[in-house]
Amino acid sequence: xxxxxxxxxxxxxxxxxxxxxxxxxxxxxxxxxxxxxxxxxxxxxxxxxxxxxxxxxxxxxxxxxxxxxxxxxxxxxxxxxxxxxxxxxxxxxxxxxxxxxxxxxxxxxxxxxxxxxxxxxxxxxxxxxxxxxxxxxxxxxxxxxxxxxxxxxxxxxxxxxxxxxxxxxxxxxxxxxxxxxxxxxxxxxxxxxxxxxxxxxxxxxxxxxxxxxxxxxxxxxxxxxxxxxxxxxxxxxxxxxxxxxxxxxxxx
Numbered sequence: 324x325x326x327x328x329x330x331x332x333x334x335x336x337x338x339x340x341x342x343x344x345x346x347x348x349x350x351x352x353x354x355x356x357x358x359x360x361x362x363x364x365x366x367x368x369x370x371x372x373x374x375x376x377x378x379x380x381x382x383x384x385x386x387x388x389x390x391x392x393x394x395x396x397x398x399x400x401x402x403x404x405x406x407x408x409x410x411x412x413x414x415x416x417x418x419x420x421x422x423x424x425x426x427x428x429x430x431x432x433x434x435x436x437x438x439x440x441x442x443x444x445x446x447x448x449x450x451x452x453x454x455x456x457x458x459x460x461x462x463x464x465x466x467x468x469x470x471x472x473x474x475x476x477x478x479x480x481x482x483x484x485x486x487x488x489x490x491x492x493x494x495x496x497x498x499x500x501x502x503x504x505x506x507x508x509x510x511x512x513x514x515x516x517x518x519x520x521x522x523x524x525x526x527x528x529x530x531x532x533x534x535x536x537x538x539x540x541x542x543x544x545x546x547x548x549x550x551x552x553x554x555x556x557x558x559x560x561x562x563x564x565x566x567x568x569x570x571x572x573x574x575x
Contacts, residue, residue, distance in 0.1 A: 389408070521549075528545050
């Protein structure tokens with residue numbers, strides 16, 4: 324096991340593929356709800372991988388209003404549509420907690436509060452970002468996870484400049500996991516503070532700690548993030564992402 328690749332027996336996976344499997348695992352046990360992976364290629368691949376393997380009831384879309392009968396390759400339209408999901412119906416699902424969304428934070432704090440609105444003081448920000456968009460509704464009403472393609476203290480900060488999505492200390496429904504290019508983090512602590520769940524193959528605990536701008540809860544024994552199975556690699560490489568778009572977000 325070396326560099327950014329993970330190897331176990333005859334299975335060799337890139338870091339991007341390890342991250343995609345970690346995003347897929349975020350949906351394990353969700354059943355028949357909408358998977359809304361809006362933060363990039365890797366979480367989108369993860370949601371479709373979960374649908375193709377251990378979560379067959381998961382509802383995935385073509386990136387638009389069509390619920391796809393099968394998990395759609397990245398960048399492709401749904402060949403067979405099993406349902407229509409216009410915006411008004413999508414909002415009903417949000418309001419009734421029938422969605423698990425993976426978003427991408429510009430900043431995230433120890434309790435899962437996130438910022439996608441601005442950097443700096445609200446009255447005179449240094450940089451204007453997206454605005455709160457769906458952050459408040461997602462985090463208050465739906466299961467939410469996050470994808471961070473570059474784990475750094477600029478993203479993992481002790482206090483966010485503006486709360487766009489609420490964390491566990493502000494009444495979040497459930498912030499399940501944060502998957503990054505280095506590790507998987509969760510909030511399985513008594514006070515719902517961020518915890519290091521696993522490190523990706525080739526990454527050390529110290530590397531994650533040094534790239535986090537606050538004190539993480541670190542168990543005594545931190546396991547490695549699981550590798551994809553040979554079948555999961557086949558599905559990712561040959562079916563869902565033959566163009567290798569995942570490698571653009573997490574280069575090996």
